[in-house]
Amino acid sequence: MEVPSIKDSGPVGAGAKRAVAFGGGGVWFIAWMLGYATGLREGSVDLSQADVTVGTSAGSVVGAAIKSGRLNAMTGAFEALGSQHGTLTGATGAPSQLRAQKIMAGTTAITAESLQAIGRAAMASRNSPVADHKALLHTLIGSTVWPEGHYTTATDCYTGESLLVNESSGLSIEDACSASSSLPGAIGPTWLGDRLCMDGGVSHSSTHAEVLQGASFVLILGMFDFKAAPPEHVNPSFGLAERVAPGTAGREAAALHAAGSTVHVAIAAPDPDTDFLSPATIAPAFAVGKQRGIEDAATISPHWH
Numbered sequence: 001m002e003v004p005s006i007k008d009s010g011p012v013g014a015g016a017k018r019a020v021a022f023g024g025g026g027v028w029f030i031a032w033m034l035g036y037a038t039g040l041r042e043g044s045v046d047l048s049q050a051d052v053t054v055g056t057s058a059g060s061v062v063g064a065a066i067k068s069g070r071l072n073a074m075t076g077a078f079e080a081l082g083s084q085h086g087t088l089t090g091a092t093g094a095p096s097q098l099r100a101q102k103i104m105a106g107t108t109a110i111t112a113e114s115l116q117a118i119g120r121a122a123m124a125s126r127n128s129p130v131a132d133h134k135a136l137l138h139t140l141i142g143s144t145v146w147p148e149g150h151y152t153t154a155t156d157c158y159t160g161e162s163l164l165v166n167e168s169s170g171l172s173i174e175d176a177c178s179a180s181s182s183l184p185g186a187i188g189p190t191w192l193g194d195r196l197c198m199d200g201g202v203s204h205s206s207t208h209a210e211v212l213q214g215a216s217f218v219l220i221l222g223m224f225d226f227k228a229a230p231p232e233h234v235n236p237s238f239g240l241a242e243r244v245a246p247g248t249a250g251r252e253a254a255a256l257h258a259a260g261s262t263v264h265v266a267i268a269a270p271d272p273d274t275d276f277l278s279p280a281t282i283a284p285a286f287a288v289g290k291q292r293g294i295e296d297a298a299t300i301s302p303h304w305h
């Protein structure tokens with residue numbers, strides 16, 4: 001089974017009225033997106049009604065749960081993890097893990113060669129069993145059924161290609177979300193058919209909103225915009241595309257707009273000193289996201305209904 005690359009898949013937004021790109025960003029951003037969706041729903045914008053969604057890394061899981069009508073269930077399951085200590089990844093500080101993290105942190109250009117270098121390090125990283133990660137994802141998603149209209153992204157470790165996965169792939173939703181969130185030096189990689197894959201955000205984009213071209217309205221949820229708000233320093237484990245080429249979400253939004261879509265971009269912009277993998281960040285991130293969702297609902301609602 002060969003999962004197609006995004007460049008071979010073509011846009012999936014044609015004919016859609018409402019589309020959402022759920023971006024990547026770790027535990028913190030999962031909580032923020034859950035809060036944002038909750039706040040929007042209080043303003044009568046229900047993201048489960050989106051015709052098509054694409055999720056990358058953290059967004060693959062959030063999008064799957066929301067499209068399945070399980071926003072409340074995932075929120076409850078995720079909040080229950082907030083009392084745990086440490087992180088929710090398999091990062092143990094093993095030399096092979098640190099090597100993968102160092103290579104990713106030192107990447108200064110997004111090319112096939114640089115992504116392949118990260119991919120080699122990801123494949124050679126001694127992480128916890130992928131089955132453990134899939135079990136956690138199953139708890140969060142709460143269903144083995146692919147949500148209709150939901151796509152996930154991943155990156156082929158060997159070729160560096162960005163991949164697009166949906167129900168037609170014949171793969172399980174847990175496999176798809178596991179691959180999309182297989183952070184080099186911490187989780188995975190995960191097999192998708194005959195491709196060994198790492199995090200979909202280890203690529204030119206952390207949202208892959210470009211695949212939603214053709215939709216009437218596109219909502220892009222991103223973690224960072226280093227062009228609009230340049231940070232003094234960054235966490236090199238997150239926002240690879242944004243760190244290398246700031247303003248990725250804005251460029252994607254401009255391209256979608258030029259193709260005829262109305263676009264709303266919501267950037268979370270957390271403090272860069274945040275431990276984005278810590279369960280302790282879940283409650284405060286959810287609260288911040290919810291308030292932002294309440295504020296944005298009035299702007300989004302006319303395009304949603």
